[in-house]
Amino acid sequence: MTDDRGPWYLLTGLIIGFLLGFIYAWRIDRVEFVDTRPDMLSEAHRDQYRSLIASAYAATGNLVRAEARLALLGDEDPGGALAIQAQEAVVEGRPLEEARALGLLAVAFSQGNAVISSPPQASPTDTAPPPTGTPTTEPSQTASPSETPVLRTQSPTITPLPSRTPTPTAGAPFVVQQEPELVCNPASKNPMIIVEVFDASDQPVPGVEIIVLWEGGEEHFFTGLKPELGLGYADFGMGPGVEYAVRAGGGGELVSGISTAECEDDSGERYWGSWLVQYVQP
Amino acid sequence: MLRWFLFLISICLGIAAALYLGWVVLPSQNVQVSPATLRIDYKTDYVLMVSEAYSADNNLELAVERLSLLSDQPPTAVINEAVLFAAKNRYSQTDMTLMQGLSDDLLAPDVAGEAAQP
Numbered sequence: 001m002t003d004d005r006g007p008w009y010l011l012t013g014l015i016i017g018f019l020l021g022f023i024y025a026w027r028i029d030r031v032e033f034v035d036t037r038p039d040m041l042s043e044a045h046r047d048q049y050r051s052l053i054a055s056a057y058a059a060t061g062n063l064v065r066a067e068a069r070l071a072l073l074g075d076e077d078p079g080g081a082l083a084i085q086a087q088e089a090v091v092e093g094r095p096l097e098e099a100r101a102l103g104l105l106a107v108a109f110s111q112g113n114a115v116i117s118s119p120p121q122a123s124p125t126d127t128a129p130p131p132t133g134t135p136t137t138e139p140s141q142t143a144s145p146s147e148t149p150v151l152r153t154q155s156p157t158i159t160p161l162p163s164r165t166p167t168p169t170a171g172a173p174f175v176v177q178q179e180p181e182l183v184c185n186p187a188s189k190n191p192m193i194i195v196e197v198f199d200a201s202d203q204p205v206p207g208v209e210i211i212v213l214w215e216g217g218e219e220h221f222f223t224g225l226k227p228e229l230g231l232g233y234a235d236f237g238m239g240p241g242v243e244y245a246v247r248a249g250g251g252g253e254l255v256s257g258i259s260t261a262e263c264e265d266d267s268g269e270r271y272w273g274s275w276l277v278q279y280v281q282p
Numbered sequence: 283m284l285r286w287f288l289f290l291i292s293i294c295l296g297i298a299a300a301l302y303l304g305w306v307v308l309p310s311q312n313v314q315v316s317p318a319t320l321r322i323d324y325k326t327d328y329v330l331m332v333s334e335a336y337s338a339d340n341n342l343e344l345a346v347e348r349l350s351l352l353s354d355q356p357p358t359a360v361i362n363e364a365v366l367f368a369a370k371n372r373y374s375q376t377d378m379t380l381m382q383g384l385s386d387d388l389l390a391p392d393v394a395g396e397a398a399q400p
Binding site for chain 2: 041
């Protein structure tokens with residue numbers, strides 16, 4: 001090294017040091033996460049966690065607990081995340097029970113309505129304080145979770161409230177309220193079959209399976225997966241030149257002969273309309 | 283001599299920068315954490331959720347698949363760990379019963395045999 005070489009040796013030293021440090025940090029002593037929180041899970045595992053929350057909710061009807069669990073995931077919009085995941089589950093052909101559970105929880109969450117189907121059994125231990133969640137193992141030196149409110153796994157002792165969420169009942173099959181109606185909306189130019197399902201008291205019903213049939217195919221989905229459009233709402237994108245039939249619920253009335261139809265706006269421009277099919281439980 | 287000293291300092295700075303990136307910055311930006319790393323109370327609640335779902339669908343295969351995300355251990359061992367934590371922290375009897383019920387079903391020879399089948 002002579003003076004006329006300039007300061008490049010400093011850069012060389014930095015690079016050598018960086019490489020040595022990189023090898024150590026990424027190969028020899030990599031960060032391992034322990035004692036993590038649900039909000040730290042990878043995206044795929046967060047989806048699995050969310051799906052499990054929905055399944056547990058579908059089993060117990062305990063929205064208080066489901067909300068507490070959803071809060072652990074730290075989603076900005078838990079209801080929206082549930083609805084999106086429910087739609088993805090349908091599109092990806094995942095089990096219908098999973099999509100239905102996600103959709104029901106999305107609807108319940110958006111209503112903020114506690115549906116408790118099985119109140120906790122009273123016993124002396126039931127009123128004991130919930131677990132503190134104190135870590136029983138030492139947190140990782142490099143990825144220690146910060147102190148966070150811990151999910152209360154204790155069964156809530158609140159008084160069950162009557163549900164405001166209409167749920168599908170094993171009653172009479174759904175029948176068509178009126179003939180399918182062509183809906184012309186210039187803002188929505190993709191042809192769709194829009195299904196709305198109501199119960200006997202004219203309340204929208206989420207979680208009803210809608211079956212769309214066409215030659216060579218069929219599609220199953222549920223009402224309520226787009227809660228912002230209505231709890232009993234569901235839609236399906238149509239293809240031109242295909243004739244569809246729709247059924248709501250297991251033994252619901254079949255509506256056939258639905259195909260794309262055109263609408264015309266004020267300026268004479270033509271666009272695809274959508275078909276509205278409304279079902280009601282007599 | 284000064285040049286060698288500065289050279290060593292620059293190497294140390296390079297090492298420090300790489301360690302900071304590798305241990306602090308990049309892991310926090312690119313976290314790929316699985317349920318197996320969850321803290322014990324969250325794991326216990328995960329087991330409880332699986333048990334609650336199982337109580338309704340009776341799908342033992344699905345329950346085993348979900349529990350397998352928590353540990354490489356057999357599912358019964360995972361549940362036992364959760365039950366111990368739950369007992370220690372005085373979970374409700376309903377929750378304990380749900381978890382114990384799933385564990386019992388997993389231990390039942392005929393059902394466990396079916397669940398082991400793909």
